[in-house]
Amino acid sequence: MRAVRIDGPERVALVEMPRPAPGPGEVLVRVRSSALCAVDRRLARYGAGSPRVPGHEISGTLEDGTEVGVHPNVGCGRCEWCLAGFVNRCPDHQDVGRDRDGGLAEWIAVPAEHVVPLDGFDPLLAPLVEPLSTILHARSLLDVREGQRVAVVGAGPLGILGTWTFRRDGARVAVVQRSEARRRLALDLGADAALAPGEDVAGALGGPPHAILVTAPGVEPLAWALEHVAEGGAVHAFAGTRGGMPVDANLVHYRHLRLIGSTGCTVGEFRHAVELARAGEIPVADLPHVVVPLERVPELLLHPEPDPAVLKVVVRIDV
Structure with a gap:
């Protein structure tokens, strides 16, 4: 089969590999499409875990013709988190595309419980369901309710999916x-307001935000969120930072703040994301995207083509 493989730092190529053999409890998925993510680009840049086939935003077809999405957070199945359904918190997790070979290939083997039928949703765009599912997990922790004020830091794909979710x-x-x-794009895609970091977010919302979702990486966005969230509010760190970040414990303590982090999602949240996408309640197909062939992936992982009007690159694999 054809696959994109990372063999070390900045060593990415389209190669021929044997088709994977499913292990006990696994199924073989013929990949229809995958979407590129910043995680894939970091893996390509630094070569972590290589050799590795990246790609964790995946749709495909089972042997019986069922079109499915792939939930990529594979837990051990034995720990307290897995037994409670939170496979994304498993300390021994094996994430698809990072710890085990992913979906930038013509075939992938995954545990059967991690494939979710698409039930009619467009398989080409189904990889966009995976980032939505991670937003649903973050939303469950922030506990946003009707009538509240929310700020989303970052207008990339996660920021826009978060905006749609909270507005819903x-x-x-x-x-x-x-x-x-990107601010103009956020407004075009439904945000109530779009501001630069120095502008008055409380003024735009009619009060300070009750919750802030930080999808932009780095220390500054998270520090901004802690300073601007409402009394008793919640800040979700949805992007990483390089190195450590000092946190003012008094700020958290005396203002009754909650600082939350998460990655991934549960299988149930992934299934719910498919349902929302299929029903059009979260219009993932409207996320600005381009479609490319598998042959272009090595180049795009190492040398992305920034375009503020494009939020996702979808890779068509099974044509």
Whole structure:
């Protein structure tokens, strides 16, 4: 089969590999499409875990013709988190595309319980369901309710999916983003307001945000969120930072703040994301994207083509 393989730092190529053989409890999925993520680009840049086939945003077809999405957070199945259904918190997890070979290939073997029928949703765009499912997990921790004020830091794909999710909950949402082009895009895609970091988010929302989802990486966005969230509010760190970050414990203590983090999602949340996408309640197909062939992936992982009007690259594999 054809696959994109990372063999070390900045060593990425389209190669021929044997088709994977499913292990006990696994199924073989013929990959229809995958979407690229910043995680894939970091793996390509640094070569972590290589040799590895990246790709964790995946749709495909089972042997019987069932079109499925792939939930990529594979737990051990034995620990307290897995037994409670939170496979994304398993300390021994094996994430697809990072710890085990992923979906930038023509075939992939995954545990049967991690494939979810698409039930008619477009398989080409079904990889966009995976980032939505991680947003649903973050939303469950933030507990956003109707009528609340929410800020989303970053107008990338996760920021826009978060905006749509919180607006569906009945919240008023302001997107905070440095790029003017991305601020315009956020407004076009439904944000109630879009501001630069130095602008008055409380003024735009009619009060300080009850919850802030930080999808932009780095120390500054998270520090901004802790300073601007409402008394008793919650900040979700949905992106990593390089190195450590000092946190003012007094700020958290005396203002009754909650600082939350998460990655991935449960199988149930992935299934719910498929349902929302299929029903059009979260219009993932409207996320600005381009479709490319598998042959272009090595180049795009190592040398992305930034375009503020494009949020996702979808890779068509099974044509």
